[in-house]
Amino acid sequence: MKQAIIFDMDGTLFQTNYILEPALAATFDYLREQGLWKGATPIDQYRKIMGVPLTVVWQTLCPEHDKSQHQESNRYFQQALIEQIENGTGSLYEQVEETLNQLAAHYPLYIASNGQMPYLQAIVKQYKLMKWIERVYSIDTVPSGNKSELVANVIRENSITSGFVVGDRASDIKAAQDNGLTAIGVHFDFAQPEELQQADFVVKSFAAIVQKIRA
Known part of the structure; x- marks a missing residue:
């Protein structure tokens, strides 16, 4: 056995809470620069669903975006998370x-x-x-x-x-x-x-x- x-x-x-907010903020700053987001970064909404598959994350946070944009947002977010980890933030x-x-x-x-x-x-x-x-x-x-x-x-x-x-x-x-x-x-x-x-x-x-x- x-x-x-x-x-x-x-x-x-x-x-993850140590790196989540700065990485998500960077991602939504990027979306704002692209004219794809208005308003506050939905950090509280993400906290509630933390742990679900990433496809569900972007469908929940940005339901008005298409699959291609979800993938691009996730790519940016993942890189931001990794940078936070490598910087010792977590x-x-x-x-x-x-x-x-x-x-x-x-x-x-x-x-x-x-x-x-x-x-x-x-x-x-x-x-x-x-x-x-x-x-x-x-x-x-x-x-x-x-x-x-x-x-x-x-x-x-x-x-x-x-x-x-x-x-x-x-x-x-x-x-x-x-x-x-x-x-x-x-x-x-x-x-x-x-x-x-x-x-x-x-x-x-x-x-x-x-x-x-x-x-």
């Missing part, structure tokens, strides 16, 4: 490094995220996560954009028989349930209490994950 732990990235390992959550080090001694660890791969790779490189993480999986590899399907790929490719999905949104919890794994919800920045109710366990600090896994 192979028991493993699969982590979400944004709002679970990485404090941060892992408190005790992530210590907890991953502790868990990696007993379990293989993976990341499965709705983020695009260059963005995920920037975080992994900046914070040297490959010391603990065996492989990173991006939603880029799943045409459906379905987190449950992404986690199923992690399970299949690594012969996982049991384990945990750790994340902050409903898609993480559903991905665990759909694949017969235990769902651990983290009640951090972007988490919604009504979504976390569906998790098997809920923690308010990253270090508390250790006790839930051993329970």
Whole structure:
């Protein structure tokens, strides 16, 4: 039997809120310069949907734009996020490094995220996560954009028989349930209490994950 732990990235390992506002502001400044946006940057609206596939992000924030413009906006936004990461603006959550080090001694660890791969790779490189993480999986590899399907790929490719999905949104919890794994919800920045109710366990600090896994 192979028991493993699969982590979400944004709002679970990485404090995306530190880089989200400046990157989104830069993107909407660009849209204003192009005459494609008027009014305030919809940061609060994005916070509410943080963690959904990027196609849904742009459909929600800019419903009047066509698919081509959504792709261009996302390209600009992704580059702005990566620049923020490389400039050291972001941060892992408190005790992530210590907890991953502790868990990696007993379990293989993976990341499965709705983020695009260059963005995920920037975080992994900046914070040297490959010391603990065996492989990173991006939603880029799943045409459906379905987190449950992404986690199923992690399970299949690594012969996982049991384990945990750790994340902050409903898609993480559903991905665990759909694949017969235990769902651990983290009640951090972007988490919604009504979504976390569906998790098997809920923690308010990253270090508390250790006790839930051993329970």
